[in-house]
Amino acid sequence: MKAGDRGPSLRQDYEFFEKMTRFGKEEIPERVVHARGYGAHGDFECYESMKEYTKAGFLQEAGKKTSVFVRFSTVQGSRGSKDTARDMRCWGTKFYTEEGNYDLTTINMPVKINQDAMKFPDMMHAYFPNPRTGFPQASAAHDNFWDYVANNPESLHQVMWIMSDRGVPRSYRMIESWSINTYLFVNDQGKATFVRFTWKPLLGVHSLLMDEAQKIGGIDPDYHRRDLREAIDRGAYPEYELGVQLIPMEDEFKYDFDVLDPSKFWPEEIVPFHPVGKMTLNKNVDNEFAELEQVAFNPANVVPGIDFSNDPVLQARLIAYQSTQYHRLGANFQDIPINQPVCPYHNNTRRGAMRYRIDVDQVDYHKNSLANNTPSTTPPEEGGYEHYPKKVEGQAIRARSESFKDYFTQPRIFWNSMAPIEKKHTIQALSYQLGRVKNESVRQQNVNLLVNVDKEMACTVADNIGVEQPSGSHVPVTTSYPSLSMVNSPYSASTQKAGILIGDSFQDEEVTDVLNALNQNGIFTDIISEKLGTVTGAGGTKLKVDYTFMTTSPYLLDSIYIVGGNSMNQAKFNSDVAYFMQVAYKHFKPIGVASTGQSFIQPSEEKNLLGVISSANNPDFTQEFISAIGQQRFWERK
Numbered sequence: 001m002k003a004g005d006r007g008p009s010l011r012q013d014y015e016f017f018e019k020m021t022r023f024g025k026e027e028i029p030e031r032v033v034h035a036r037g038y039g040a041h042g043d044f045e046c047y048e049s050m051k052e053y054t055k056a057g058f059l060q061e062a063g064k065k066t067s068v069f070v071r072f073s074t075v076q077g078s079r080g081s082k083d084t085a086r087d088m089r090c091w092g093t094k095f096y097t098e099e100g101n102y103d104l105t106t107i108n109m110p111v112k113i114n115q116d117a118m119k120f121p122d123m124m125h126a127y128f129p130n131p132r133t134g135f136p137q138a139s140a141a142h143d144n145f146w147d148y149v150a151n152n153p154e155s156l157h158q159v160m161w162i163m164s165d166r167g168v169p170r171s172y173r174m175i176e177s178w179s180i181n182t183y184l185f186v187n188d189q190g191k192a193t194f195v196r197f198t199w200k201p202l203l204g205v206h207s208l209l210m211d212e213a214q215k216i217g218g219i220d221p222d223y224h225r226r227d228l229r230e231a232i233d234r235g236a237y238p239e240y241e242l243g244v245q246l247i248p249m250e251d252e253f254k255y256d257f258d259v260l261d262p263s264k265f266w267p268e269e270i271v272p273f274h275p276v277g278k279m280t281l282n283k284n285v286d287n288e289f290a291e292l293e294q295v296a297f298n299p300a301n302v303v304p305g306i307d308f309s310n311d312p313v314l315q316a317r318l319i320a321y322q323s324t325q326y327h328r329l330g331a332n333f334q335d336i337p338i339n340q341p342v343c344p345y346h347n348n349t350r351r352g353a354m355r356y357r358i359d360v361d362q363v364d365y366h367k368n369s370l371a372n373n374t375p376s377t378t379p380p381e382e383g384g385y386e387h388y389p390k391k392v393e394g395q396a397i398r399a400r401s402e403s404f405k406d407y408f409t410q411p412r413i414f415w416n417s418m419a420p421i422e423k424k425h426t427i428q429a430l431s432y433q434l435g436r437v438k439n440e441s442v443r444q445q446n447v448n449l450l451v452n453v454d455k456e457m458a459c460t461v462a463d464n465i466g467v468e469q470p471s472g473s474h475v476p477v478t479t480s481y482p483s484l485s486m487v488n489s490p491y492s493a494s495t496q497k498a499g500i501l502i503g504d505s506f507q508d509e510e511v512t513d514v515l516n517a518l519n520q521n522g523i524f525t526d527i528i529s530e531k532l533g534t535v536t537g538a539g540g541t542k543l544k545v546d547y548t549f550m551t552t553s554p555y556l557l558d559s560i561y562i563v564g565g566n567s568m569n570q571a572k573f574n575s576d577v578a579y580f581m582q583v584a585y586k587h588f589k590p591i592g593v594a595s596t597g598q599s600f601i602q603p604s605e606e607k608n609l610l611g612v613i614s615s616a617n618n619p620d621f622t623q624e625f626i627s628a629i630g631q632q633r634f635w636e637r638k
């Protein structure tokens, strides 16, 4: 509202004032860690009764379904940072059980960087952007982080996992995830068992290459969130098996790792993975802010039958989460719809900012005679929560147990377990990260630390980053476990994204047959050409173009099908197709070539191009191409 045609604005313009002041208050504090994330709704279905170990209601009978909400996140970057940062992927699952909310928090690595919660703020400060410059964003490739690593050697184990391919996942749909911390299962007889949880994706565990992760970070910072949303929209619901590893209480001291140490994994080969159910993510969020930004996970949210062990980091986590959630969401955050339990719940809280639940009772304390002692905590005999009477002993000290102090055996086992290609990528990642560290002493200190894991690896990294070869040698451990290598996880063509590079005058039947077969095998296709609109085959078939060579990128595709064809600007078309092929080839991805695309592969090289499937004189082309897509990468390609 203005005075006259050309202003000034009037102070009485209350509508503007209200709209603008409201807009200026739209942001809330982002999460101090895990600010960047995405998720979805789904169901968890129990495979078999776990009654023998836990009385948790959602694990009592085969076929029992429980609604869940999941949020995946990175750790270091801010809310607007890129999805493909080299980092851990954390994963909160809220089970809306009939006994209240159970929050299972997991990470796509089985070990934690700190053994002592006091170190968490230190570690995060070192990991965060430099306090003076405010960068780098969503990256550990800087002096402070590596200075921390070199001077806090317990961190080396998780750092090895972050530097491995696990640090740059292909998709949230393809990550494995561990509770890391040790919990207790408690059955209805009051018997407890140590338990750790693991999620395993049915599509297998797969990663990007470092080069891809870095480029995609610029091309499509929303790569993982888009991937998850698109898969659910297309009905290709991500599925994950939940398994438990169980250790009887009487075996607490049986292993050569301390069962309470979160910087050590429990090898599946020694403590078997026991599947207990499957989660299917089948509904996208309706509102990113209301659901994903306001969801609050807390490891302290457990249900009867699940309890806490003495794991010192877990104990600290029980305090850390709620405190920060009060800060970012306010006193009544548990009543926000996404955080509300589905079962009836009551407590004596009636006040606090943004109280919108209107309780009509007159008594908000316990014990009372005016309301028959209600509301009160449900007594254990009526299904209420009762803590397992854990044994505690010793004196209150600020120190770590001697049994936590082997920092190198398990990182060495992890190293031994990786396939040569995984080791190669890990060396590249270490060389990149440490290569960006300016302080030479920090670089040297880190190779002096890495030598404990593997001498040859540390020497190669030292060479790449221009410091002295480390003296000393790695710990003499030869153990390896297949379960720690990603190459042993399942492979599938389903939901892989194929780019169809196509112009006009393609062979109609040839292309439509291949497209139908890709579709039937659950492979997602993007039709890519010079312009949006349609391309037309020699016989008149029209195909709708999804992207142009400019609006998508070979980095966003898992495989390409080179159909080729005619274009108004043939030279540009050919060079764009050649570029897509070059990038796909360099990244070891499957390439299918139609009869009209033969000029893009050199006849003399044809037979040597591993993973490049030509349709020339090849009646099995479609099947071979689909199976190449299922293989995903051709590491042996020269």
Ligand code: HEM
Pocket (backbone or CB within 6 Å): 031, 032, 033, 034, 037, 071, 072, 073, 090, 091, 092, 105, 106, 107, 112, 114, 116, 117, 120, 178, 179, 180, 181, 262, 295, 296, 297, 313, 316, 317, 320, 321, 324, 325, 328
């Ligand atoms: C000393 C150890 C740890 C501390 C102090 C800590 C602290 C935090 C804090 C402050 C948040 C933000 C909570 C919020 O604003 O809602 C958070 C979130 C989270 N943490 Fe931890 N954390 C620790 C270890 C772990 C471990 C071991 C795991 C899993 C194995 C884990 C998984 C998660 C997950 C999944 C989230 C939720 C992110 C989301 O809202 O999507 N954290 N943590």
